[in-house]
Amino acid sequence: MNFLSDTVVLSRMQFALTAMFHIIFPVLTTGMGIYLVVIEALWLKTRKSDYYHHARFWSKFYVLNFGVGVATGIPMEFQFGTNWAPFSDAVGNFFGSVIGFEASWAFMLEAAFLGIMLFGWERVNPAIHFLSTVLVAVGANLSTVWIITANSWMVTPAGGELVDGKFMVSDYFRAIANPSALVSVTHMFVATLETSLFVIGGISAWYILRQRNTEFFAKSLKVVLATLIAIAPFQIYMGHLSAEIAYRYQPAKLAAMEAQWETLPAGKPADWTLLAIPNNRTEKNDWELSIPGALGYILEFKPNLSEPVLGLKEWTPNNRPRLVGLIYYSFRIMIGIGFFLAAMAAISALQWMRGKLKNDNIAQQKWLMRAWVFSAPLGYIAVETGWIVRCNGRQPWTLYDRIRTSDSASHIPATNVLTSLICFATVYALLGVAYLYFGSRIVRKGPNLELPVPGVDLDRPAIDTTPAEFQPDDRPVEAQQ
């Protein structure tokens, strides 16, 4: 238990815990933001009240996630200062600026228009409301762009050099457009969208299975499915590109992802292990199940490797990722989910084409709907495992090949970090339980299809100035008390 007195380890644990818990919520809000834009556009175009009620129903999940997302996001920003002060000082020139860009470009936009999106249905005209929904989605996704750009720069630093322990930027645009930025931003952007769509699809399927508002939820399932057919296979390709970047710029990470201890020479076919038990001490795999000659096809779509794949032994143990098994299996789980979700989209699309997803027969697709419910949380698992690979694979560096993680942590007493870590673990456990409880309550309660549609059956003026006590109380019954 000597890690309990190691500030660096504890700070890493705290960052990992807070980041892994935090990411759950923005993943949904960024992806669902786009879905809400589509739904509202459909409503404005067709004027079918169903789409309006979809917008209202799903924005309940949006706001639930948004609240927890903000609450858990603030600690992320502050931890750079509290727990990673030397890192912040060293990379402030670039990394700090980008955090500032994220707040000013993304967070403020999302926060300011969210109020109008949620509560402004009767206060602004539909065009302004739609614009607000668009800006909320833009804000949410811009935060993906900036934060992943910052993280990509930690993975593949560019645009400057370390001078006396401080990163001096010579070219901001090269630093922003660092080698892994575009692929990483796209990979994460699609991940948030895909995860959210499977959550929406899974919840819709749950209602269809119970034959509650079947027609209503068949709509959302189809909107989701139409998008997923395109993005689920695309995501696999983006994943492939991400691995190629690791191959090129972070060979030690690739070696850990594949639990490859020995260097594989170029110009020859190479085996690919499907499963293995990596052993850090003996520097080999205790057991492995490999597919002969597959690695060349996986990395380059051809039998022979054009460049050698370096093995972990090329680096001394303190210069390569340590948690090989974790990285290896996280990587495989992510890939497995990626393929499974793409298959889900393909099979569902096939059933749709065969006319099996019509309003009157969709409820008979019991196994397919169950599979959708089962798929709802899978995107989250893929996101988490993907980030485990990304950040553990970067070790022992925070800024790859330049600043060590052990030199990045603040010099604070371990007991302080242990205390805050325990507080985070406790509070987040409570939040997680409350979130699931209230989320499932929203699901059980279902959509309110009686909600008056603005511009159709609304008899109140656009801006309500009557004093509160003369107003009909149209909150849900339990809120009225």
Place this chain on the structure above:
Amino acid sequence: MDTLKYFLPQCWFAILGLFLFLYVMLDGFDLGVGILSLTSDDEERRGLLMTSLSNIWDANETWLVLMAGGLFGAFPRAYGTILNALYIPIFLMIFGFIFRAVAFEFRDQANRKFFWNIAFGAGSFAAALGQGFALGAVLSGIRVDEAGYFIGGTWDWLTWKSVLVALTLIQGYVLIGSTYLVWKTEGELQETHYRTAKIAAWTTLIGAIFITITTPIFYESARDRLFNPPLLYVFATIPFLGILLISQLLTSLQRKEERAPFIWTILIFVLTFIGLALVVFPYIIPTEITIYEASADPSSLVIMIIFIGALIPVMLFYNLYQYVVFRGKVTPQNYE
């Protein structure tokens, strides 16, 4: 080039000052309303208090996120050192934020609201307390080594001065929260907050007087500057202006005006801020590190002025637009 070396950090000092001021003003009333909700014994009234914030609390809090992001980019060393030194107050604030942020939605959903009421009120209080300690600790000095890294102890931030600043800040938040509620509510709820505003105006005044008196006595490095022209004239006028503004505030409360108390309170905040900025400048960590020593590379500061500074008018515009959309008294919202 040399002028640039001075001008750019000064620009960022001003921009961060603006962000911090907007934060303290906007989230100030936000947190103030949260603290006031602790005294409310009626579920419906508490609901109205939270409704008065539901569309804006997050945007208000974002000014702090923006300020921190700007500080990180513009004065990286100060960001690291200050947050490192203030580990406990910062996490007190963060956990306060967490509880109050989730309370908005969770309380709305919950059948038994008791826990989330406490989470909202106590969370607001903890966040304000953490901020007060942080501000007090920065003003009373942080121990650093030659390179500017924090070398003090875990509990350095806890002094009687930081306690005084924290208590006064909480009074200030309660004051601006009360005047906000006077503006946004009516009837009995408004009456209550005319009363709380009056009490808070007096307690804030007492705290402010203490801080004003003790600053030149205990803040040695500032003393020379404060008691010499040109700052002397400024500091001679601030107390008079302060008393004038507070008397205006009390008069407007007496006359039951609806908007004027909020505006007078904002002016009091502006005045306090100018005073603080003049005491602190040109330090970012008084009196150890100046903004020139802590600042990022000039090229970073320029890029940040382009990418962030240019957005300030836009951010102000759409935030203001929000207030226009949700103008008028708070009503139980049509929210399902």
